[in-house]
Amino acid sequence: GAVVSQHPSRVICKSGTSVKIECRSLDFQATTMFWYRQFPKQSLMLMATSNEGSKATYEQGVEKDKFLINHASLTLSTLTVTSAHPEDSSFYICSARSSRQGSGNTIYFGEGSWLTVV
C-alpha cells in the first residue's frame, strides 16, 4: 500500500516555542492531506484539511493561528504548533488519499508524532 511518513516521531519542546511536524506521501501524490489529533485511548479528532497550493480548511474550534498548516508540494504538508503550551501535548497524525489507480479511495495514515511540551 501507499506510504505516508511523519517526522519527527517524537519531539519535546519548551513552552512558548514552536515546533514543526512534517507529513510526506512517499510513493504517491496527495493534493489533500489531513491532520488529526489524538488523546490517549481516544478517537481521532480532525483538526484541518491541508490543500496543496491553497489555504488549509480548519475544523470548528481549531485555532488557525496556533496550528499553522502549509502544503507546499504534492507530497509534503507541515503542521507548525506555534507558541506551544503543555496542553498542546498530544499525538498528531496525518493522512492522505492516494489518487493512484487501483487504490480505490483508500486513505493512508502516517505513524504519528508525539509532541510533549514542557
Added chain:
Amino acid sequence: AQSVAQPEDQVNVAEGNPLTVKCTYSVSGNPYLFWYVQYPNRGLQFLLKYITGDNLVKGSYGFEAEFNKSQTSFHLKKPSALVSDSALYFCAVRDMRSSNTGKLIFGQGTTLQVKP
C-alpha cells in the same frame, strides 16, 4: 447527521476463538466504510474497506467485515484470534458532506484484548 458508533469500548477474546468488533453507521447515501488498526504509539494501519460490491470484504491479517445495509452495520470479524491482534480498532466512514474524498468520520475505537 453522519456518525459512526462502536458500541464496545473493549472486546476480550481467547486466542483461537472467533472475534467480532462491532460498528454501526449513519450516513446519507451509499457509505464508504473503513476499518483501521492502531498499535500502541503508532499510526493507523488500513485493514479493509467497503465501497461497493460484495457485502463480505476480506482484508489484511485475516480480517474480514460484513456490510449490512438494513442494519447499517459493518462489523469486523476474524475466525481465529491471535494474541498479536490485540490493539485499538477504529471504524470509519467517508464524510459524504465533503466534496473531498479523504475526510473520514471515526468511531470512538474498540480495544481488542486477545488472551493466550
